[in-house]
Amino acid sequence: MNAEIFTIGRLSREAACNVQTIRYYEQIGLLPAPLRSSGNQRLYDESWTRRLRFIRHARDLGFELDNVRILLDLADDPSKSCEAVDEVAGGQLAQVEQRIRDLQALKRELQRMLKLCQGGTVADCRIIETLGNHDLCIADTHAGNKR
Amino acid sequence: MNAEIFTIGRLSREAACNVQTIRYYEQIGLLPAPLRSSGNQRLYDESWTRRLRFIRHARDLGFELDNVRILLDLADDPSKSCEAVDEVAGGQLAQVEQRIRDLQALKRELQRMLKLCQGGTVADCRIIETLGNHDLCIADTHAGNKR
DNA sequence: CCTAATATCTACAGTAACTGTAGGTTCAAG
Protein backbone atom coordinates (compact mmCIF):
# COMPACT_ATOMS: atom_id res chain seq x y z
CA MET A 1 0.00 0.00 0.00
CA ASN A 2 1.61 3.20 1.19
CA ALA A 3 5.29 2.42 1.35
CA GLU A 4 6.31 6.01 0.96
CA ILE A 5 9.97 6.52 1.76
CA PHE A 6 11.65 9.73 2.82
CA THR A 7 14.87 11.09 4.27
CA ILE A 8 15.64 12.62 7.62
CA GLY A 9 14.51 16.16 6.84
CA ARG A 10 10.93 15.17 6.32
CA LEU A 11 10.91 12.92 9.35
CA SER A 12 12.20 15.91 11.28
CA ARG A 13 9.31 18.08 10.10
CA GLU A 14 6.65 15.44 10.57
CA ALA A 15 7.66 14.53 14.08
CA ALA A 16 8.69 18.06 15.08
CA CYS A 17 12.09 16.86 16.16
CA ASN A 18 15.25 18.32 14.86
CA VAL A 19 17.64 16.40 12.68
CA GLN A 20 20.53 16.19 15.11
CA THR A 21 18.21 14.90 17.77
CA ILE A 22 17.02 12.11 15.50
CA ARG A 23 20.60 11.06 14.84
CA TYR A 24 21.27 11.31 18.56
CA TYR A 25 18.33 9.03 19.35
CA GLU A 26 19.70 6.54 16.87
CA GLN A 27 23.13 6.74 18.44
CA ILE A 28 21.83 5.97 21.93
CA GLY A 29 19.65 3.17 20.60
CA LEU A 30 16.27 4.80 21.15
CA LEU A 31 15.64 4.53 17.43
CA PRO A 32 17.00 1.56 15.44
CA ALA A 33 19.40 2.22 12.59
CA PRO A 34 17.27 2.72 9.50
CA LEU A 35 17.99 1.51 5.97
CA ARG A 36 20.29 3.70 3.90
CA SER A 37 20.08 4.87 0.33
CA SER A 38 22.85 4.12 -2.16
CA GLY A 39 24.24 7.54 -1.25
CA ASN A 40 24.26 6.57 2.45
CA GLN A 41 21.30 8.68 3.47
CA ARG A 42 18.91 7.43 6.13
CA LEU A 43 15.55 6.24 4.81
CA TYR A 44 12.34 6.27 6.81
CA ASP A 45 8.66 5.63 6.38
CA GLU A 46 5.53 6.51 8.29
CA SER A 47 6.11 3.93 11.02
CA TRP A 48 9.20 5.87 12.02
CA THR A 49 7.19 9.05 12.25
CA ARG A 50 4.84 7.38 14.67
CA ARG A 51 7.64 6.06 16.83
CA LEU A 52 9.44 9.38 16.93
CA ARG A 53 6.27 11.30 17.73
CA PHE A 54 5.69 8.93 20.59
CA ILE A 55 9.16 9.68 21.92
CA ARG A 56 8.78 13.42 21.54
CA HIS A 57 5.39 13.43 23.17
CA ALA A 58 6.67 11.48 26.14
CA ARG A 59 9.64 13.84 26.42
CA ASP A 60 7.31 16.84 26.28
CA LEU A 61 5.44 15.32 29.19
CA GLY A 62 8.68 15.29 31.11
CA PHE A 63 9.49 11.57 30.92
CA GLU A 64 13.22 10.93 31.08
CA LEU A 65 14.80 9.06 28.20
CA ASP A 66 15.20 5.94 30.33
CA ASN A 67 11.49 5.92 30.99
CA VAL A 68 10.74 6.61 27.36
CA ARG A 69 12.79 3.54 26.58
CA ILE A 70 10.67 1.49 28.97
CA LEU A 71 7.45 2.84 27.49
CA LEU A 72 8.64 2.06 23.98
CA ASP A 73 9.44 -1.50 24.94
CA LEU A 74 5.97 -1.85 26.43
CA ALA A 75 4.33 -0.31 23.39
CA ASP A 76 6.18 -2.81 21.23
CA ASP A 77 4.62 -5.74 23.06
CA PRO A 78 0.84 -5.23 23.08
CA SER A 79 0.21 -8.44 25.00
CA LYS A 80 1.93 -7.17 28.12
CA SER A 81 -0.05 -5.90 31.07
CA CYS A 82 -0.93 -2.28 31.22
CA GLU A 83 0.20 -2.10 34.82
CA ALA A 84 3.80 -1.36 34.04
CA VAL A 85 2.77 1.54 31.84
CA ASP A 86 0.59 2.83 34.61
CA GLU A 87 3.48 2.65 37.02
CA VAL A 88 5.85 4.64 34.84
CA ALA A 89 3.23 7.29 34.19
CA GLY A 90 2.26 7.40 37.84
CA GLY A 91 5.87 7.86 38.86
CA GLN A 92 6.15 10.68 36.40
CA LEU A 93 3.07 12.34 37.84
CA ALA A 94 4.46 12.06 41.35
CA GLN A 95 7.70 13.64 40.22
CA VAL A 96 5.91 16.51 38.55
CA GLU A 97 3.83 17.09 41.67
CA GLN A 98 6.93 17.13 43.84
CA ARG A 99 8.61 19.62 41.54
CA ILE A 100 5.57 21.86 41.70
CA ARG A 101 5.65 21.80 45.49
CA ASP A 102 9.36 22.64 45.53
CA LEU A 103 8.86 25.50 43.14
CA GLN A 104 5.95 26.88 45.10
CA ALA A 105 8.12 27.02 48.19
CA LEU A 106 10.76 28.88 46.16
CA LYS A 107 8.14 31.22 44.86
CA ARG A 108 6.95 32.14 48.34
CA GLU A 109 10.50 32.76 49.45
CA LEU A 110 11.29 34.95 46.47
CA GLN A 111 8.09 36.92 46.90
CA ARG A 112 8.89 37.51 50.53
CA MET A 113 12.36 38.71 49.66
CA LEU A 114 11.06 41.05 47.00
CA LYS A 115 8.46 42.55 49.29
CA LEU A 116 11.18 43.57 51.73
CA CYS A 117 12.98 45.63 49.10
CA GLN A 118 12.71 49.33 49.83
CA GLY A 119 14.55 50.57 46.77
CA GLY A 120 17.58 52.14 48.45
CA THR A 121 21.17 51.12 47.88
CA VAL A 122 22.65 47.67 48.07
CA ALA A 123 23.92 48.51 51.55
CA ASP A 124 20.35 48.39 52.85
CA CYS A 125 19.15 45.68 50.51
CA ARG A 126 17.14 43.06 52.27
CA ILE A 127 17.39 40.73 49.30
CA ILE A 128 21.15 40.62 49.51
CA GLU A 129 20.90 40.29 53.26
CA THR A 130 18.47 37.43 53.00
CA LEU A 131 20.63 35.66 50.46
CA GLY A 132 23.57 35.97 52.81
CA ASN A 133 21.72 34.43 55.70
CA HIS A 134 19.50 31.43 55.29
CA ASP A 135 18.24 31.88 58.84
CA LEU A 136 16.16 34.77 57.61
CA CYS A 137 14.14 32.34 55.53
CA ILE A 138 10.89 30.68 56.32
CA ALA A 139 12.12 27.51 57.95
CA ASP A 140 13.07 24.65 55.67
CA THR A 141 11.11 25.77 52.67
CA HIS A 142 13.98 25.14 50.36
CA ALA A 143 16.46 22.78 51.92
CA GLY A 144 17.52 21.63 48.51
CA ASN A 145 16.20 22.89 45.21
CA LYS A 146 15.74 20.17 42.65
CA ARG A 147 16.16 21.28 39.05
CA MET B 1 40.63 39.52 66.48
CA ASN B 2 39.23 36.35 64.98
CA ALA B 3 41.57 35.57 62.16
CA GLU B 4 40.85 31.89 62.35
CA ILE B 5 42.13 30.04 59.35
CA PHE B 6 40.97 26.67 58.05
CA THR B 7 41.20 24.37 55.07
CA ILE B 8 38.63 23.36 52.51
CA GLY B 9 37.01 20.57 54.52
CA ARG B 10 35.78 22.88 57.21
CA LEU B 11 34.59 25.47 54.71
CA SER B 12 32.70 22.64 53.05
CA ARG B 13 30.95 21.75 56.30
CA GLU B 14 30.23 25.32 57.34
CA ALA B 15 28.74 26.36 54.04
CA ALA B 16 27.09 23.01 53.32
CA CYS B 17 28.79 22.79 49.96
CA ASN B 18 30.87 19.87 48.93
CA VAL B 19 34.59 20.13 48.39
CA GLN B 20 34.63 19.55 44.66
CA THR B 21 32.00 22.18 44.20
CA ILE B 22 34.12 24.74 46.05
CA ARG B 23 37.07 24.00 43.80
CA TYR B 24 34.74 24.19 40.82
CA TYR B 25 33.48 27.63 41.89
CA GLU B 26 37.08 28.77 42.14
CA GLN B 27 37.83 27.38 38.71
CA ILE B 28 34.99 29.29 37.08
CA GLY B 29 35.86 32.45 38.97
CA LEU B 30 32.86 32.58 41.26
CA LEU B 31 35.22 32.38 44.21
CA PRO B 32 38.66 34.02 44.06
CA ALA B 33 41.75 31.87 44.46
CA PRO B 34 42.50 31.75 48.18
CA LEU B 35 45.90 31.83 49.85
CA ARG B 36 47.72 28.52 50.12
CA SER B 37 49.60 26.88 52.94
CA SER B 38 53.24 25.85 52.59
CA GLY B 39 51.91 22.42 51.61
CA ASN B 40 49.75 23.98 48.88
CA GLN B 41 46.43 23.61 50.64
CA ARG B 42 43.76 26.26 50.27
CA LEU B 43 43.29 28.49 53.29
CA TYR B 44 40.04 30.23 54.16
CA ASP B 45 38.53 32.31 56.90
CA GLU B 46 35.02 33.23 57.95
CA SER B 47 34.55 35.79 55.16
CA TRP B 48 34.78 32.93 52.68
CA THR B 49 32.12 31.04 54.55
CA ARG B 50 29.78 33.98 54.20
CA ARG B 51 30.43 34.35 50.49
CA LEU B 52 29.97 30.68 49.82
CA ARG B 53 26.78 30.53 51.86
CA PHE B 54 25.45 33.40 49.83
CA ILE B 55 26.17 31.49 46.64
CA ARG B 56 24.59 28.28 47.91
CA HIS B 57 21.53 30.06 49.14
CA ALA B 58 21.01 31.79 45.83
CA ARG B 59 21.48 28.47 44.03
CA ASP B 60 18.96 26.82 46.32
CA LEU B 61 16.52 29.53 45.33
CA GLY B 62 17.04 28.54 41.73
CA PHE B 63 19.24 31.40 40.57
CA GLU B 64 21.53 30.38 37.74
CA LEU B 65 25.25 30.78 38.24
CA ASP B 66 25.33 33.75 35.89
CA ASN B 67 22.76 35.50 38.04
CA VAL B 68 24.58 34.53 41.19
CA ARG B 69 27.62 36.20 39.69
CA ILE B 70 25.62 39.37 39.11
CA LEU B 71 24.25 39.30 42.64
CA LEU B 72 27.72 38.81 44.08
CA ASP B 73 29.03 41.78 42.14
CA LEU B 74 26.17 43.87 43.47
CA ALA B 75 26.69 42.66 47.01
CA ASP B 76 30.34 43.64 46.72
CA ASP B 77 29.46 47.24 45.97
CA PRO B 78 27.06 48.46 48.67
CA SER B 79 26.78 51.92 47.15
CA LYS B 80 25.02 50.65 44.06
CA SER B 81 21.29 50.97 43.67
CA CYS B 82 19.11 48.19 44.88
CA GLU B 83 17.15 48.24 41.64
CA ALA B 84 19.45 45.85 39.84
CA VAL B 85 19.13 43.34 42.64
CA ASP B 86 15.40 43.69 42.49
CA GLU B 87 15.44 43.05 38.79
CA VAL B 88 17.44 39.85 39.03
CA ALA B 89 15.27 38.53 41.82
CA GLY B 90 12.11 39.56 39.99
CA GLY B 91 13.27 37.78 36.87
CA GLN B 92 13.92 34.70 38.93
CA LEU B 93 10.44 34.86 40.40
CA ALA B 94 8.90 35.20 36.96
CA GLN B 95 10.85 32.17 35.78
CA VAL B 96 9.74 30.11 38.74
CA GLU B 97 6.14 31.11 38.15
CA GLN B 98 6.37 30.13 34.50
CA ARG B 99 7.84 26.76 35.39
CA ILE B 100 5.02 26.16 37.83
CA ARG B 101 2.45 26.92 35.15
CA ASP B 102 4.17 24.56 32.70
CA LEU B 103 4.32 21.80 35.26
CA GLN B 104 0.69 22.23 36.19
CA ALA B 105 -0.28 21.75 32.58
CA LEU B 106 1.81 18.57 32.49
CA LYS B 107 0.21 17.40 35.68
CA ARG B 108 -3.29 17.80 34.28
CA GLU B 109 -2.31 15.91 31.17
CA LEU B 110 -0.73 13.07 33.09
CA GLN B 111 -3.71 12.79 35.39
CA ARG B 112 -6.05 12.65 32.45
CA MET B 113 -3.98 9.91 30.84
CA LEU B 114 -3.88 7.90 34.03
CA LYS B 115 -7.61 8.17 34.54
CA LEU B 116 -8.20 6.55 31.16
CA CYS B 117 -6.25 3.45 32.10
CA GLN B 118 -8.53 0.45 32.49
CA GLY B 119 -5.86 -2.04 33.54
CA GLY B 120 -6.02 -4.41 30.56
CA THR B 121 -3.12 -5.17 28.25
CA VAL B 122 -0.91 -2.74 26.43
CA ALA B 123 -2.98 -3.34 23.30
CA ASP B 124 -5.85 -1.42 24.87
CA CYS B 125 -3.72 0.99 26.83
CA ARG B 126 -4.95 4.54 26.53
CA ILE B 127 -1.73 5.89 27.96
CA ILE B 128 0.32 4.39 25.16
CA GLU B 129 -2.29 5.52 22.70
CA THR B 130 -2.25 9.05 24.04
CA LEU B 131 1.52 9.16 23.94
CA GLY B 132 1.41 8.09 20.33
CA ASN B 133 -0.98 10.81 19.35
CA HIS B 134 -0.65 14.32 20.60
CA ASP B 135 -4.05 15.20 19.11
CA LEU B 136 -5.64 13.29 21.96
CA CYS B 137 -4.27 15.88 24.35
CA ILE B 138 -5.97 18.89 25.77
CA ALA B 139 -5.02 21.45 23.17
CA ASP B 140 -1.66 23.15 23.52
CA THR B 141 -1.17 22.41 27.18
CA HIS B 142 2.36 21.27 26.63
CA ALA B 143 3.65 22.54 23.36
CA GLY B 144 7.16 22.44 24.72
CA ASN B 145 8.16 21.31 28.15
CA LYS B 146 10.80 23.51 29.75
CA ARG B 147 12.88 21.58 32.25
C1' DC C 1 60.40 8.75 64.81
C1' DC C 2 57.45 5.79 62.19
C1' DT C 3 53.13 4.47 60.47
C1' DA C 4 48.43 4.54 59.27
C1' DA C 5 44.38 7.07 58.44
C1' DT C 6 42.45 11.03 56.79
C1' DA C 7 42.55 15.23 54.10
C1' DT C 8 44.02 17.56 50.39
C1' DC C 9 46.01 18.28 45.69
C1' DT C 10 45.62 18.21 40.23
C1' DA C 11 43.68 16.68 36.13
C1' DC C 12 40.36 14.60 33.75
C1' DA C 13 36.01 11.85 32.67
C1' DG C 14 31.04 11.45 33.24
C1' DT C 15 26.15 13.06 33.89
C1' DA C 16 21.25 14.43 30.85
C1' DA C 17 19.68 15.54 26.68
C1' DC C 18 20.57 17.60 23.49
C1' DT C 19 22.69 21.69 20.17
C1' DG C 20 26.25 23.52 17.34
C1' DT C 21 30.28 23.33 14.29
C1' DA C 22 33.61 21.86 10.70
C1' DG C 23 34.49 19.78 6.73
C1' DG C 24 33.04 16.77 3.44
C1' DT C 25 29.18 14.12 0.10
C1' DT C 26 24.75 13.67 -2.37
C1' DC C 27 20.88 15.17 -4.64
C1' DA C 28 17.51 17.91 -7.36
C1' DA C 29 16.73 21.89 -10.21
C1' DG C 30 17.87 24.92 -13.87
Added chain:
DNA sequence: CTTGAACCTACAGTTACTGTAGATATTAGG
Protein backbone atom coordinates in the same frame (compact mmCIF):
# COMPACT_ATOMS: atom_id res chain seq x y z
C1' DC D 1 27.24 21.28 -15.37
C1' DT D 2 26.81 24.07 -11.71
C1' DT D 3 24.71 25.74 -7.69
C1' DG D 4 22.43 25.35 -3.38
C1' DA D 5 19.97 22.67 -0.19
C1' DA D 6 20.04 18.59 2.28
C1' DC D 7 22.69 15.10 4.04
C1' DC D 8 26.87 12.65 6.14
C1' DT D 9 30.46 11.85 10.23
C1' DA D 10 32.87 13.21 14.13
C1' DC D 11 33.51 15.96 17.75
C1' DA D 12 33.08 20.08 20.95
C1' DG D 13 30.01 22.75 23.93
C1' DT D 14 26.07 23.47 27.13
C1' DT D 15 24.75 23.59 32.89
C1' DA D 16 26.28 22.72 37.27
C1' DC D 17 28.18 19.85 39.17
C1' DT D 18 29.95 14.78 40.79
C1' DG D 19 33.20 11.06 40.59
C1' DT D 20 37.75 8.94 39.83
C1' DA D 21 42.82 8.13 39.80
C1' DG D 22 47.01 8.83 41.50
C1' DA D 23 49.99 11.70 44.09
C1' DT D 24 51.17 14.62 48.31
C1' DA D 25 50.16 16.62 53.17
C1' DT D 26 48.79 16.51 57.65
C1' DT D 27 47.54 14.53 62.01
C1' DA D 28 47.08 10.99 65.69
C1' DG D 29 48.70 6.99 67.86
C1' DG D 30 52.32 3.80 69.30
